[in-house]
Amino acid sequence: MRGSGAMRRAALALLAATGAVGHAGAQEGVEARFAPSEAPLANPERGFYRASRGDLDRIDPAFLDAAYLDGYRLIYARINLEPYRTAPLPADFLGRLETGFAAARRAGVKLIVRAVYNYPRGETEYRDAKDAALPMVLRHLAQLKPVLQANADAIAFVQAGFVGAWGEWHTSSNGLTEPAARGAIKDALLDAAPADRFVQFRYPPYIRDWAPELPTPATTIAQGFRIGFHNDCFLASQTDVGTFSEDAGTRTAEHAYLDRLGEVAPFGGETCNPADDPGATPRTACADILREGARYNLTYLNADYYRRLFHEAWARGGCHEAVAAKMGYRLALVSVAHPAQAVAGGGFRLDLTVRNDGWARPFNPRVPVLILRNRADGALVRLNGDVDLRGWLPGESKALPLATTLPRLMPRGTYDLLVAFPDPGARLANDSRYAVRPANADDSGKAQGWDAALGAFRTGTRVDVR
Known part of the structure; x- marks a missing residue:
């Protein structure tokens, strides 16, 4: 039992080092923070x-x-x-x-x-x-x-x-x-x-x-x-x-x-x-x-x-x-938190904090999308949020809760989490060129970074779906 406790403490230390921190509570969760980037970004509508x-x-x-x-x-x-x-x-x-x-x-x-x-x-x-x-x-x-x-x-x-x-x-x-x-x-x-x-x-x-x-x-x-x-x-x-x-x-x-x-x-x-x-x-x-x-x-x-x-x-x-x-909006991810485990067909909540470092807010409709990517076969599950990004004023940091229900027939397994801000238009929703890239630095040590093919940012966290 002592050995198991020591191993768990070592695992938690490793998670903390990579930016995904487990914490005690009613349900074990993971958290991560993100480093900002000052580089100009080619983003839509600005x-x-x-x-x-x-x-x-x-x-x-x-x-x-x-x-x-x-x-x-x-x-x-x-x-x-x-x-x-x-x-x-x-x-x-x-x-x-x-x-x-x-x-x-x-x-x-x-x-x-x-x-x-x-x-x-x-x-x-x-x-x-x-x-x-x-x-x-x-x-x-x-x-x-x-x-x-x-x-x-x-x-x-x-x-x-x-x-x-x-x-x-x-x-x-x-x-x-x-x-x-x-x-x-x-x-x-x-x-x-x-x-x-x-x-x-x-x-x-x-x-x-x-x-x-x-x-x-x-x-x-x-x-x-x-x-x-x-x-x-x-x-x-x-x-x-x-x-x-x-x-x-x-x-x-x-x-x-x-x-x-x-x-x-x-x-x-x-x-x-x-x-x-x-x-x-x-x-x-x-x-x-x-x-x-x-x-x-x-x-x-x-x-x-x-x-x-x-x-x-x-x-x-x-x-x-x-x-x-x-010029325009400049959305930067600040932090993310969510449960470490979830049940197919059950509820799932991700708390994302986003800061607008630009001179203006987004002016055309856009909502966040949570992407879960199966680590075994790369299969994707997309879950739409219901928060309109047009509310983000310059200089504001806001919590962006994404509360959703996982698909009942979703395959069990471990999923990497990515956050996307795609275009809402039916013809452009799956075109990664029209997705907003957050103003965050890639960090391979935390498994965080921009996925250009998906038009989404890897949070470096994962969830086990049972």
Whole structure:
């Protein structure tokens, strides 16, 4: 008996050394902790993005493949409506949009989509940009609705578009910035976009008019709030080249509002050339992007524009990798605990603690999945959790209890435990390229690490199923 006790104490010491600790109680359990990683991660629906080569209806699949291999998971794709300002969208055009979404899906990327009636090539040509009359805009949105909703899984965010130069809502050749017209287009956009995707608008005063009182982060999902902001001249000047008011007091109020908005809705965009704003003082230092990226909860940013003034300065200042790492969500596993034994057909609970080290929360639906892998034959059992990761705010650590029932016919044996955050879309759920990789370091000594084939993180713990 003494020998058995000594052997047990030795075994417990070994488990403690590997991060899986047995403890006494009503039921013996195992626990493990995880080391964080500071490295940038290529995760879905966040980070630096690239603009597609070719509009969505003529998108270049080779470009998408290359972008994925270079670590980009977001692609900006323009829906070019310029040929149809005065005519309905033809069926073959809508079919080509479907083909573009399919190409993105095959490449492992998601799209930021924006429909526009013009795309001026210079910083002054926008004055002559033409858009469509309100009835045609609404007709086009009705035609795009089934295409957008059928391809929700390939869409990360919808930028409002349609109105004015570049679809940025500050000008219009058809009076679309008048309150009644812009309200009608806003409502049609929210109706046409997938029901669980945000629509981002370019002009802060309009967003404040529509939503003067913002929901709290805890009530955003329940209230169905889906209006976000994109800034295509982020950091470029005192007013971000006309994005914000010339009046200092009004501008301060706009900044405060967008600070709150970033907690409940996605913020992204691009930097730009400040040449169109006389006397501009662009905010190019690392301190600027690190401060404002965190304040406004930056989720994504154009990787290519305006590089010379901004991105290259961040590289020289030594913060470019930190910006890449912090944008959007950054979920890190902290600890896990669960029983050492379970019964097929019986209940099983895993307590997982997750911390969000990013600048923003996840904005699209995603739930955890527990994967049990049989050590004898590699067979997998997947058990879905019921906690929505959209509730994870920056800087928060939360316990994530996964209470489930094991399948009654589950083979008896010893199973390794892995945690996954797959895409909920039926076409992407088993595609590991769309799974979120936790910001944790691999540790072979603890049998912890990323399984790229499964899109799951090995916890280094196991359970005996009887």
